[in-house]
Amino acid sequence: MSQSSNLSTVARPYAQAAFEVASESSQFDAWSKLLGGLSALVRDPAGAALVRHPAIAPADLAEAILEALKGADEAGSNFIRLLAERRRLVAAAQIAEQYEALRDEAEGRINVEARTAHALDDKAAAALRDSLAKRLGRSVELKVQEDEGLIGGVVLRAGDLVIDGSVKGQLDRLATAMSH
Structure with a gap:
């Protein structure tokens, strides 16, 4: 299985969870912005190195990302903390892409x-x-x-x-x- 398809598989439940939270709270735009920002951060070479660095504690990584993104509500902050804790931030681009596909279908x-x-x-x-x-x-x-x-x-x-x-x-x- 290729790295991209593996990340897509990993991303699916997180994208679905983000979509459900956005749907329940009618916050589609806010979640699109949050996930898009997270995706851009992880695609940046410096950001990619940061999320892959094994010596950085997940909690510290999450706080650094939240500081960089600014404006995440409690649900969004918890989502980013969960991704950091489970070392799933590397799948942020695929999560954002799948979230947008779910949103497009719903809309x-x-x-x-x-x-x-x-x-x-x-x-x-x-x-x-x-x-x-x-x-x-x-x-x-x-x-x-x-x-x-x-x-x-x-x-x-x-x-x-x-x-x-x-x-x-x-x-x-x-x-x-x-x-x-």
């Missing part, structure tokens, strides 16, 4: 990444977003990246769903079909 939102061969103007991006929202039955947060290697068309990714409508994808599928 009927989906993030879609679109790679296009050519830049989309605002009107085309809005039309694509509206079409996807109808098809997926959710509001769509669309992030568009230009990728000239696609030759033409678009590749859409929404979670595990991938729709490859690119010319490159069609050529690759044709080449695979011809080689069999």
